[in-house]
Amino acid sequence: MKQGDARKVLLAGASGTIGRAAARALIGAGHEVTCVLRDSASGREAAEALRDNGCAVRFAALSDAAALDAVFAEAAPQAVMSCIASRSGSPRDARAVDHDANLALLEAAERSGSAEHFILLSAICVQRPRLAFQHEKLRFEARLVESPLAHTIVRPTAFFKSLSGQVKRVRAGKPFLIFGDGELTRCKPISDDDLGRFLALCVTDPDKRGQILPIGGPGPAISLKEQGAMLCELAGREPAFKSVPPGMFTLALRVLSLGAPFSEWFAEKAEYARIAHYYATESMLVLDPASGTYSAEATPEFGTETLREHYARLLGAPL
Structure with a gap:
């Protein structure tokens, strides 16, 4: 990036794993980054690492308009990046975070x-919305597209973290759980x-402005x-699987509903049964x-890190 391309960027959601990675990448690209965090134990813990990485940190609740205005006045960002997302996916959390906090x-x-310019981290699953958090994300996306600010909406596929929940299970010699076949x-x-x-x-690429961008990692597409x-294989075991019928979630949903x-x-x-x-x-x-x-074939690929490399690191196994 040329020196003149450096931007002042305000980053929300920097306490999460994706937000921290975005902060590292922004600093590495030469941008001036201010992270807005909640004044909480987790926020203060994240602040230390972010400052060490070269970011400025300001504490403000996104629901506090006056405090947020003060952060903007001090940071004077040219671009805003939101990596916030509800953690539980419950209707209440989705409304409060995926829509209200972003708004x-x-x-x-x-x-x-x-x-x-406003850059939003969304999710590829909003293409077929059936869940509360998907509808709230889409509701905010629609508002963002109508904003006088330029927008970029990034919809990533699955994250490595979301595919790592069974590492301990496999390491312990238990079968890998699959749905159906x-x-x-x-x-x-x-x-x-x-x-x-x-x-x-997305901060400096003009071709990414005004766009909704699905993005995946290096292929090929992989099944469960x-x-x-x-x-x-990386754990040194013969493949062993246990099938869970997806219909069990449908049954649970009917009862809970x-x-x-x-x-x-x-x-x-x-809602959790619906999500599952x-x-x-x-x-x-x-x-x-x-x-x-x-x-x-239509899912774009970006980057170099593979899921196999990630699993190998978690297991301490050679590639």
């Missing part, structure tokens, strides 16, 4: 007078650092069964709206 950040950016879904997972670098490119076979109108607890548990069924049956690839099928 507060966007409105502060619009008031600031300095910001001209393990070939119901496919994805092109992308590493934190590769996604961080892609997000950083192939993930399990790879993990077992009976109490959902009367209890927030039942409503949240019903969705990820057990839907691929994280670009969806062809004409055919209604997912396309590995």
